[in-house]
Amino acid sequence: MQYLHNIGTYFLMIIELFRKPTKWSVMKELILKDIDDLIIGSIGIVAFIAFFVGGVVTIQTALNIDNPLIPKELIGFATRQSILLEFAPTFMSIIMAGKVGSFITSSIGTMRVTEQIDALEVMGINSLNYLVFPKLVAMAFYPFVISIAMFLGVIGGLMACIYGGYASADDFITGIQQEFEPFHIVYAFIKTFLFAFVLATIPSYHGYYMKGGALEVGEASTTSFVWTSVAIIIINYLATQLLLS
Amino acid sequence: MIEVKNLHKSFGDAHILKGISATFHKGKTNLIIGQSGSGKSVFLKCLLGLYDYEQGRIEYDGEVFSNLSEDKKRDMRAKIGMVFQGSALFDSLTIEENVMFPLRMFTKLKKDEMRDRANIVLKRVNLEDAHNKMPSEASGGMQKRVAIARAIVNNPKYLFCDEPNSGLDPKTAIVIDNLIHEITEENNITTVINTHDMNSVMEIGDNIMFLRNGLKAWEGSKDTIFKTDNEVVTDFVYSSNLFKKVREAILREHS
Numbered sequence: 001m002q003y004l005h006n007i008g009t010y011f012l013m014i015i016e017l018f019r020k021p022t023k024w025s026v027m028k029e030l031i032l033k034d035i036d037d038l039i040i041g042s043i044g045i046v047a048f049i050a051f052f053v054g055g056v057v058t059i060q061t062a063l064n065i066d067n068p069l070i071p072k073e074l075i076g077f078a079t080r081q082s083i084l085l086e087f088a089p090t091f092m093s094i095i096m097a098g099k100v101g102s103f104i105t106s107s108i109g110t111m112r113v114t115e116q117i118d119a120l121e122v123m124g125i126n127s128l129n130y131l132v133f134p135k136l137v138a139m140a141f142y143p144f145v146i147s148i149a150m151f152l153g154v155i156g157g158l159m160a161c162i163y164g165g166y167a168s169a170d171d172f173i174t175g176i177q178q179e180f181e182p183f184h185i186v187y188a189f190i191k192t193f194l195f196a197f198v199l200a201t202i203p204s205y206h207g208y209y210m211k212g213g214a215l216e217v218g219e220a221s222t223t224s225f226v227w228t229s230v231a232i233i234i235i236n237y238l239a240t241q242l243l244l245s
Numbered sequence: 246m247i248e249v250k251n252l253h254k255s256f257g258d259a260h261i262l263k264g265i266s267a268t269f270h271k272g273k274t275n276l277i278i279g280q281s282g283s284g285k286s287v288f289l290k291c292l293l294g295l296y297d298y299e300q301g302r303i304e305y306d307g308e309v310f311s312n313l314s315e316d317k318k319r320d321m322r323a324k325i326g327m328v329f330q331g332s333a334l335f336d337s338l339t340i341e342e343n344v345m346f347p348l349r350m351f352t353k354l355k356k357d358e359m360r361d362r363a364n365i366v367l368k369r370v371n372l373e374d375a376h377n378k379m380p381s382e383a384s385g386g387m388q389k390r391v392a393i394a395r396a397i398v399n400n401p402k403y404l405f406c407d408e409p410n411s412g413l414d415p416k417t418a419i420v421i422d423n424l425i426h427e428i429t430e431e432n433n434i435t436t437v438i439n440t441h442d443m444n445s446v447m448e449i450g451d452n453i454m455f456l457r458n459g460l461k462a463w464e465g466s467k468d469t470i471f472k473t474d475n476e477v478v479t480d481f482v483y484s485s486n487l488f489k490k491v492r493e494a495i496l497r498e499h500s
């Protein structure tokens with residue numbers, strides 16, 4: 001019962017956040033600030049993780065195909081497939097649920113418990129629009145972050161392949177180009193957009209509707225991480241079933 | 246002037262306000278006193294339109310807030326200043342930006358004009374050197390003064406303060422009280438203040454309403470509160486020894 005109520009509140013929140021828009025001159029600054037916090041601020045960690053996990057994916061693949069009959073290009077091919085289809089969009093988003101998600105929940109939650117949201121409402125500002133809409137717009141640039149993850153993941157794979165001596169750079173690059181299906185890119189970016197929406201809204205919901213004090217802000221961030229991850233995993237399953245099979 | 250008639254407010258089964266009527270006058274500091282949990286904040290949030298209420302009527306100089314159109318409500322909100330209990334400064338904005346915020350929302354002033362206006366008000370609350378600080382770098386007393394500056398920057402006709410001096414040392418508390426009192430008289434504002442601080446009552450209690458069990462238990466001013474025989478009031482006021490002695494002295498003087 002409580003779950004249904006929460007899900008209902010979540011969807012009402014999404015409708016409400018488009019109503020009574022904030023003055024554009026103010027909104028513009030909020031959007032720029034959120035792009036800075038959520039997008040630019042995530043690039044470093046995303047690049048780092050993507051590069052090294054890309055390397056690990058390559059090493060694992062290489063170690064698992066020691067049969068001389070299997071062509072070496074397969075290493076590049078397998079790395080590309082796993083990074084483009086799952087690792088960059090899905091697993092990176094789970095990491096972002098921790099980074100971006102808990103940032104959103106704790107910053108909005110703190111505003112709730114310190115009455116900053118009431119202060120906005122007193123001034124007749126639609127606080128949902130003021131707080132959540134700019135995050136949603138900023139997260140429209142999230143696919144850009146994921147593109148970086150895809151690129152650096154593959155580069156990391158290439159580096160690991162060369163330095164580990166598993167295959168030549170030529171073999172790896174040939175593998176990357178093999179059986180390239182443009183629709184896989186479309187599929188990956190449809191997922192990425194859905195995850196971006198989830199990453200902006202579910203943590204906002206947990207921050208906005210929280211009650212209590214500083215301790216509860218911490219709890220809300222944890223809960224928010226759990227539900228954002230669950231939503232990403234379920235959406236990933238449904239999107240894969242619908243788009244690829 | 247703000248008039249409240251028969252205000253009822255519940256949260257679920259908890260009946261918090263059980264029919265409160267009150268008049269708050271212009272140019273006066275109107276105090277609402279009562280124990281923690283007596284419903285002072287809830288009452289204020291009903292006045293501000295942050296909470297819906299089941300029954301009652303709230304008039305701002307004859308205008309019923311809840312009946313106004315969205316545009317009129319917005320105009321009305323531009324005339325309201327609010328100082329929250331914990332200051333509620335926007336912590337991603339500097340002190341100056343906090344004070345400019347209502348101007349950005351409600352006026353078409355240029356940035357320079359807003360900044361000038363903000364600095365005049367910051368000077369008024371003795372904070373001329375602080376504008377580029379972040380709220381987290383300011384002390385509790387400074388934050389309160391910034392909150393007051395933000396509340397009055399757009400020349401409000403109505404000012405609400407929820408326990409403006411809670412958590413402050415006695416000296417700073419009196420400075421804040423007097424500041425609110427002066428601004429109220431200077432600009433002829435209708436000011437409503439929640440407090441449970443007897444010092445505030447003594448200093449600035451032009452009109453006092455005592456809230457208890459969701460009802461108005463007593464009404465008067467700082468001049469009459471020490472003479473009343475109303476037991477629930479005396480019980481609240483004289484919970485401290487100091488004020489027991491003050492009362493004895495006053496009564497002695499009068500006899």
Ligand SMILES: Nc1ncnc2c1ncn2[C@@H]1O[C@H](COP(=O)(O)OP(=O)(O)O)[C@@H](O)[C@H]1O
Binds near residue numbers: 256279281283284
């Ligand atoms: N949003 C709310 N939901 C449910 N109960 C509330 C809410 N706000 C206040 N209350 C209850 O109303 C009563 C009065 O609270 P409040 O107005 O904050 O007291 P105070 O006089 O200390 O300001 C308290 O019992 C409080 O638990």
Ligand SMILES: [Mg+2]
Binds near residue numbers: 285286287330407408
């Ligand atoms: Mg209170």
